[in-house]
Amino acid sequence: MASGEDDDPIVEEIDVYLAKSLAEKLYLFQYPVRPSTMTYDDVNHLSAKIKPKQQKVELEMAINTMSPNYCRSKGEQISLNVDGTTYDESNTYSVKMMDKQTFTSIQATTNTSRYAAAVFRKGELHITPLQGILQLRPSFSYLDKADCKHREREAASKGGDSSQDEAEDEVKAITVRFSRPESEQARQRRTQSYDFLQKKQAEEPWAHLRYHGVRDGRSEHERQYLFCQAMDGAENSELVQTSKEYLAVLMPPVAEEKVVVPVGPSNVFSMAQLRTLPLGDQVKRLMKNVKVMPFANLMGLLASGTDSTSVLRCIQQVALLVQGNWVVKSDVLYPKSTCSPHSGVPAEILCRGRDFVMWRFTLERSVMRKEIAAVIKLPPEDVKEFLEQMAVPRVNRGWEFLLPSDTEFIKKHPDVAHRQHMLWLGIQSKLEKVFNVSKEDFMPKNASQPDPMYLSGEQRLKTAQERARENLPSLQKDHLNAKRQGGAGGPVGEVRVKQEPVSDGESELMDTSPSSPFLNGEANGYPSSVSPASSSALDHRTTNGSGAGSPVTSPPPELLDFVSKTFRKHVVLTLCELKRLFNLHLASMQPGGHTAFHAVSDRLLQDTVLLSQCRQILVPFPAQTSLAPDEQKVFALWESGETIDKHRRLLYELFSKNYRVRRNVVQNRLAQEFGEDATKADTDRLLKECCTVTGGMWYLKGTMQS
Structure with a gap:
């Protein structure tokens, strides 16, 4: 402490006094334009x-019209525009020349608790807290008055028979309306509107003041109140706090000044404020305000350098794809426990009706308002609001979708487009049940349908069925020829025609349930009753290298490449999940691009997995498991060329003894087997790649029972 005092010696001590006489009356005026x-x-x-x-001040100051810098002609012109040629007491300028200007204040800050005015006298510092800090700028309200005068002159020049106008007024019908009870949401919206705030500000009356100059005697008298009046009173006391406590009071180390956001309309949000939010909130707020937007426009509104993949992930949470453009979801506009501001209809019913309107726009460019209202049966105000959010009215064409179809986005992001298409199919099935309608009800008969932007699974399946019917006669012919040649030289191939399910020992087709539309015979160019046998070797599957029989015939390179890449990405997959991913892969391909995958059976797919550096994990599920057979077949990546492979194999060994394990069991076993080579980061990566967790127990991916 002694050395610190020598480095920073006390030069002078000053007494500080708090003056309170003007504490609630003292304002600081700033003139930022001067x-x-x-x-x-x-x-x-x-x-x-x-x-x-409101802490609002207006000052009127004279303009020196005799100054050489004053333009007399401009001043006279402004006076003429504002007051006209006549003279009365209500004129803004009394000398037919702009001889004064008005200054209007705005608050520089809403929190003045840290600001004070200080005066120094005879070794004493007297401070007075400020009531407000105001910035005064010139007001141009005289231009509004000039504009009103101009409109009045135009109305007078047009003229009109006032008696005729009065007669017309007399015969006008009077419409009586009874207002609905105002909801809480509508009341909040009204109280935050610009008109309401302006009206509230106008309600407070002006208090007129008398201005005294700096050198005026009254000003000198008032300045004395800046000094503390009770110098020897009981309020004055010695400072009893330590230096650290006093410093903490002056500069609180933790407490932050609360920023008070000015009250404004609820839909006004600056771009600067927007970019302080997380990316998901930015996208949600933009879509909630804009309603319909192309993806390119959305990227332009976000900060430069924003990752488009992250934006795509966020936009799909708050919007749906309609004709290549993004339309905000209904539950974002109408959250739960809210209702319509027009009719009071609950949010759930509003979302259902708006989803129907969006779905109709996925089918066609224009819709008729009467048809929409007849189906969703909502009040006209709500139906109109739905349409105004995403469409514009056209003469004799109903309501047309607001934006042109964005085919560029669909070509650039086919995976997103396909995912959205599948989502719309799910929404469509729900809407058809709720409103008892179907897609065909809105399609004109004998009308040529526009080419789809991407082929759905149903369209691919239909094409495959037609191609199979065309190929069926030739397949049957080949079958008969093969039979005839069998007696002389032995069979060279076989086509089995069946009308019943294939047994486990034969080359079976994949699941033909609706969840797997591409892994059955029809989707691959053959009718469901025809199954080409690729080779007799498929009847002798080798599992993990321990099965009997010769090696399987090599699968198509495209299938082997797909399986290898899929397992390097997901590491652990059940057969059910692998089939689902294969379906999506086929759906994302161009028409005709999956000919190499024709007649892919469960057997062939599993054999391809075993040829891709993977093995089947025999997980001992309980007898009363709720998993389907395909979910109990678990395959895992065995060899990837990484050092973590040995850790994976030990994990698979644990799961071959129990279908669920605890983290500490995995970590202890790794430490026991590999010592310091098994770090916590390795354990985290291993469990993240291969497992899912619930209730403190870890399961291999896809094996957690519901």
């Missing part, structure tokens, strides 16, 4: 008024 060297001290102040609650 240099500090050019004050208004010597300018004649004509009038002053204040609204204390």
Whole structure:
């Protein structure tokens, strides 16, 4: 402490006094459009008024019309525009020349608790807290008055028979409307509107003031109140706090100044404020305000350098794809426990009706309002609001979708387009049940349908069925020829025609349930009753290298490449999940691009897995398991060329003894087997790649029972 005092010696001690006489009356005026060297001290102040609650001040100051810098012709022209040629007491300018200007204040800050005015006298510092800090700028309200005068002159020049106007007024019908009870949401919206705030501000009356100059005697008298009046009173006390406590009071180390956001309309949000939010909230707020937007426009509104993949992930959570453009989801606009501001209809019913409108726009460019209203049966105000959010009215064409179809986005992101298409199929099935309608009800008969932007699974299946019917006669012919040649030289191939399920020992087709539309015979160009046998070797599957029989015939290179890449990405997959991913892969391909995958059976797919550096994990599921047979067949990546392979094999060994394990068991076993080579990061990576967790227990991916 001694060395610190020598480095920073005390030069002088000053007594500080708190003056309270003007504590609630002292304002600091700032003139940001004028240099500090050019004050208004010597300018004649004509009038002053204040609204204390709003801290709003208006000052009228004279303009020196005799100054060489004053343009007389401009001043006369402004006066003529504002007051006209006549003279009365309500004129803004009394001398037919702009001889004064008005200054209006705005608050520089809403929190003045840290600001004070200080005066120094005879070794004493007297500080007075500020009530407000106001910035005064020139007001141009006289331009509004000039504009009103201009409109009045135009109306007078048009003229009109006033008696005829009165007669017309007399015969006008009077419409009586009874207002509905105002909901809480509508009340909040109204109280935050610009008109309401303007009306509230206008309600406070002006308090007129008298201005005294800097050198005026009254000003000198008031300045004395800046000094503490009770110098020897009981309020003055010695500082009893330590230096650290006093410093903490002056500069709180933790507490932050609360930023008070000015009250404004609920839909006004600056771009600067927007970019302080997380990316998901930015996308949600933009879509909630814009309603319909192309993806390119959305990227333009976000900060430069934003990752488009992250934006795509966020946009799919708050919007749906309609004709290549993104339309905000209904539950974002109408959250639960809210209702329509027009009719009071609950949000759930509003979302259902709006989803129907969006779905119709996925089918066609234009819709008729009457048809929409007849199906969803909502009040006209709500139906109109739905349509105005995503469409524009066209003469004799109903309501047309707001934006042109964005085919570029669909070509660039086919995976997103396909995912959205599948999502719409699910929404369509729900809407058809709720409103008892079907897609065909809205399609005109004998009308040529536009080419789809991408082929759905149903369309691919239909094409495959037609191609199979065309190939069936030739397949049957080949079958008969093969039979005839069998007696002389032995069979060279076989086509089995069946009308019943294939047994386990034969080359079976994949699941023909609706969840797997591409892994059955029809989707691959053959009818469900025809199954080409690729080779007799498929009847002798080798599992993990321990099965009997010769090696399987090599699968198509495309299938082997797909399986290898899939397992390097997912590491552990059940047969059910692998089939689902294969379906999606086929759906994402161009028409005709999956000919190499024709007649892919469960057997062939499993054999391909075993040829891709993978093995089947025989997980001992309980007898009463709820998993389907395909979910109990678990395959895992065995050899990837990484050092973590040995850790994976040990994990698979644990799961071959129990279908679920605890983390500490895995970590202890790794430490026991590999010592310091098994770090916590390795354990985390291993469990993240291969497992899912619930209730503290870890399961291989896809094996957790519901």
